[in-house]
Amino acid sequence: MTREESAYKIKSANLPVLVLHLNTTDMAALQSQLQSRIDQTPDYFDDAPLALGLEGIANSGVAPLFDELIAFMRTHEIRVVGAIGGSPEQREAAAHAGLALFPATPARPAGAPEPAPPPIDEVRQPELPGFETITPEMEVQASAASDEEPFAEDPRPPFSEARPTLVIDKPVRTGQRIYAKGADLVVLSIVNAGAELIADGDIHIYAPLRGRAIAGAQGNEGARIFVQRLEAELISIAGIFRVFEEGVPEEFRGKPAQVHLEGSRLVIQPLPQGN
Amino acid sequence: MPRIIVVTSGKGGVGKTTTSASFSSGLAMRGNKTVVIDFDVGLRNLDLIMGCERRVVYDIINVINGEVSLKQALIKDKNCDNLFILPASQTRDKDALNLEGVERILNELKESFDYIVCDSPAGIESGAFTAMYFADEALVVTNPEVSSVRDSDRILGILAAKSKRAVEGQEPIKEHLLVTRYDPKRVEAGEMLSVTDIQEILRIPLIGVIPESESVLLASNSGTPAIHQEKSDVAEAYRDVVARFMGEELPMRFLTAEKAGFFKRIFGGR
Numbered sequence: 001m002t003r004e005e006s007a008y009k010i011k012s013a014n015l016p017v018l019v020l021h022l023n024t025t026d027m028a029a030l031q032s033q034l035q036s037r038i039d040q041t042p043d044y045f046d047d048a049p050l051a052l053g054l055e056g057i058a059n060s061g062v063a064p065l066f067d068e069l070i071a072f073m074r075t076h077e078i079r080v081v082g083a084i085g086g087s088p089e090q091r092e093a094a095a096h097a098g099l100a101l102f103p104a105t106p107a108r109p110a111g112a113p114e115p116a117p118p119p120i121d122e123v124r125q126p127e128l129p130g131f132e133t134i135t136p137e138m139e140v141q142a143s144a145a146s147d148e149e150p151f152a153e154d155p156r157p158p159f160s161e162a163r164p165t166l167v168i169d170k171p172v173r174t175g176q177r178i179y180a181k182g183a184d185l186v187v188l189s190i191v192n193a194g195a196e197l198i199a200d201g202d203i204h205i206y207a208p209l210r211g212r213a214i215a216g217a218q219g220n221e222g223a224r225i226f227v228q229r230l231e232a233e234l235i236s237i238a239g240i241f242r243v244f245e246e247g248v249p250e251e252f253r254g255k256p257a258q259v260h261l262e263g264s265r266l267v268i269q270p271l272p273q274g275n
Numbered sequence: 276m277p278r279i280i281v282v283t284s285g286k287g288g289v290g291k292t293t294t295s296a297s298f299s300s301g302l303a304m305r306g307n308k309t310v311v312i313d314f315d316v317g318l319r320n321l322d323l324i325m326g327c328e329r330r331v332v333y334d335i336i337n338v339i340n341g342e343v344s345l346k347q348a349l350i351k352d353k354n355c356d357n358l359f360i361l362p363a364s365q366t367r368d369k370d371a372l373n374l375e376g377v378e379r380i381l382n383e384l385k386e387s388f389d390y391i392v393c394d395s396p397a398g399i400e401s402g403a404f405t406a407m408y409f410a411d412e413a414l415v416v417t418n419p420e421v422s423s424v425r426d427s428d429r430i431l432g433i434l435a436a437k438s439k440r441a442v443e444g445q446e447p448i449k450e451h452l453l454v455t456r457y458d459p460k461r462v463e464a465g466e467m468l469s470v471t472d473i474q475e476i477l478r479i480p481l482i483g484v485i486p487e488s489e490s491v492l493l494a495s496n497s498g499t500p501a502i503h504q505e506k507s508d509v510a511e512a513y514r515d516v517v518a519r520f521m522g523e524e525l526p527m528r529f530l531t532a533e534k535a536g537f538f539k540r541i542f543g544g545r
Contacts, residue, residue: 171478173432174425192428192476 016182016218018045019084021053025062031072038076045078052094054086055104063090066097165201172197172211179217193233202226208254214241221261226271230257235268237261277385280392281410281448283434285426287397289418290455293491294513295394296324296500298414301517303358304502307389310349312361312380314406315396316372319363326353326498327360336364339376345383354503359388372405381409399433408439412449414482418456419468424476427452431477451482453516458487459532470530483516485509486529 024030038044050073057064070080083094085104095101166180168187174194178185184201195211197203201223203215208229216223216238223237230252234243240261247253249268256271282295292313299311313321316336322328333348338361345361352358361380364371384391395406407413413434417427434448435441441448454470461467470484490507494500502513508529515525 170435171431173435174428176432176436190476190478194425194428 015049017081018048018050019053020050021056022064023056025057025060025064027065027069030069034072034076045076047077047079049079049081051082051084051102052080052099053084054090054094055084058085058087058090058104061087063087063093066094066099070097070099166199174211182218199223212236213259215259216261223261225259227257227259228271229254230268235259235266237266240264240266242266277388278390278411279381279409280390280412280414281395281407282392282414282416283395283403283407283430284397284416284423285399285403285430286418286423289416289423290485290491291397291416292320292324292394293495293501294414294416294453294455294485295321295392297502297510297513298517298520299358299390299392300352300355300500300502301513302390302392302520303352303355305517305521306357308357308387309355309390309392310359310361310384310388311392311394312406313363313394314372314402315394316363316367316402317365318396319365321360321394322350322362323498324495325360325500327362328498331362334362334364334367335380336367336371338380339371339373345380354499370401372402374405374408377405378409399429403430404433404437407434407448408437410434410438410448411440412451414451414453415477415479416453416455417473417477419454419458419462419470419473421468424468424473427477431479450479451520452477452479453483453485454481455485456487457484457529459530463532470527481527482519483512484527484529485512485516 022030052064052066052069054064066083073080080099082100082102083091084102086094091101163181163183165184165186166178168178168185169189171189172178172187172191172195174192177196178187178198180199180201180203182200185197185199185203187197187203187205188207190207191197191205191209191211191213193210196214197205197209197212198214198217200216200218200220202225203213203223204226205213206228208231209227210231210233212234213225213227213232214234214236215225219238221238225235225237230248231254232244232248234241236242237259238261252268252270256273257268258271259266259268261267280298282291282298284291292315295311299309303309311321311325312335313319314335315321319334322331327350330350333343335348337343338345338348349359349361352360381391393406393410396402407430415427415430415434417423431450434450438448440446452474454473457470458467462469470481474481486508488507488509490504490509491501494504494509501507501509504510512529515528518525
């Protein structure tokens with residue numbers, strides 16, 4: 001007697017989503033500002049799922065025209081999937097427009113983050129133009145943890161359910177860029193000077209690293225970098241970066257090392273050697 | 276099964292055309308029907324190095340544009356019976372070269388030749404890209420010098436990612452490292468990268484080392500590929516490269532500085 005194979009499985013997941021907090025119910029102003037943001041960096045949203053934060057306008061007494069807004073966003077490849085918080089009338093209007101409803105997130109900082117990119121004098125992800133991308137083609141998004149609110153209380157950024165680890169087993173050559181979007185990256189071959197590894201999660205390199213390694217690219221401050229031989233040009237975690245102009249410090253040069261973030265400081269430590 | 280071999284480097288002036296000339300001559304001398312094609316439209320050099328510049332009537336662009344047949348454009352080499360040359364255009368724009376046209380030419384050449392050697396121009400733009408796109412194997416010519424090594428690394432990345440074989444998911448291009456202008460004395464003095472240093476970065480199999488030599492200049496001035504300069508170290512080195520390419524196992528030569536013998540030291544000369 002054969003049992004019927006289960007056609008589905010339900011699990012809960014924490015998935016990364018951008019939140020756009022509305023500060024105004026003036027759709028014209030919102031659309032015009034969004035348009036100029038998109039004109040500046042066309043790939044900024046790149047089909048990302050997005051939720052509308054309504055807390056800022058919850059007391060305005062006006063419900064935004066969700067249908068119009070969603071349609072406008074779709075033309076710019078932004079997929080609005082839900083609405084967060086807001087007044088009962090606003091939530092009803094949002095549901096009517098087909099959005100999922102999320103509870104208002106607790107303890108929001110006063111004043112929503114601005115849609116414009118952060119000021120340049122902050123230590124930010126260096127933009128690295130002009131390289132070719134090997135796997136999922138997408139520019140690195142410079143965003144810190146404060147721009148993205150996780151929906152659950154779990155303070156850890158949600159990566160475990162996202163995508164399988166990207167494994168590269170051929171040399172990464174100068175001018176090449178590998179981006180493990182929403183995943184960890186494992187490289188089993190040399191990373192030459194002028195090559196670039198980017199991951200939203202951790203990066204493991206079981207070979208010499210002579211190029212750049214950029215982990216936690218979307219703001220995951222818990223991301224780490226593990227290298228068999230540290231000879232890097234640049235390392236970065238969650239936007240905090242360090243260049244090795246004079247070469248890697250003597251104590252770590254050419255040795256197995258791991259890098260993690262403590263506050264806003266990159267900490268390099270030796271990796272335990274084989275026993 | 277005809278094989279297409281691209282001779283490329285990224286960096287300019289490292290010895291691609293010198294190598295294309297000698298390598299294709301070496302293949303032909305072993306009885307293989309060989310054709311060597313100059314892809315450097317606008318700055319062609321292969322015809323000079325092969326000594327046939329006065330016999331160029333038609334070029335690859337004429338063939339691509341359908342103005343003449345391939346047979347009319349091919350020039351028979353004066354030194355080797357089995358060797359033919361397809362020159363580049365001197366006057367046309369390099370945009371006249373296109374992938375479809377080149378593919379047609381290569382398919383036609385495969386009907387009568389065993390080996391098709393593509394002499395690539397320097398750089399990573401359309402000329403170099405077209406030269407490498409259809410390759411089965413690649414000779415990556417590298418000088419023992421940091422910018423050449425970096426450019427070779429770049430070219431290797433492009434070969435592995437953007438060639439026809441890569442794009443269509445076929446078996447990857449077989450890559451061979453050819454180190455040229457090698458001076459063992461300077462390597463031992465620590466002024467020049469060693470073959471080991473180069474391989475540490477590029478990580479591809481070494482097919483040969485061509486020593487720095489005056490005979491290369493003599494060869495190009497006389498329009499005779501270096502492999503024909505009897506008794507010269509460069510000729511020997513290129514013969515070794517061809518032999519290894521054909522599957523023979525030969526120890527690597529010209530890696531250590533020769534101690535000048537007594538007479539050499541007294542009377543000088545090479």
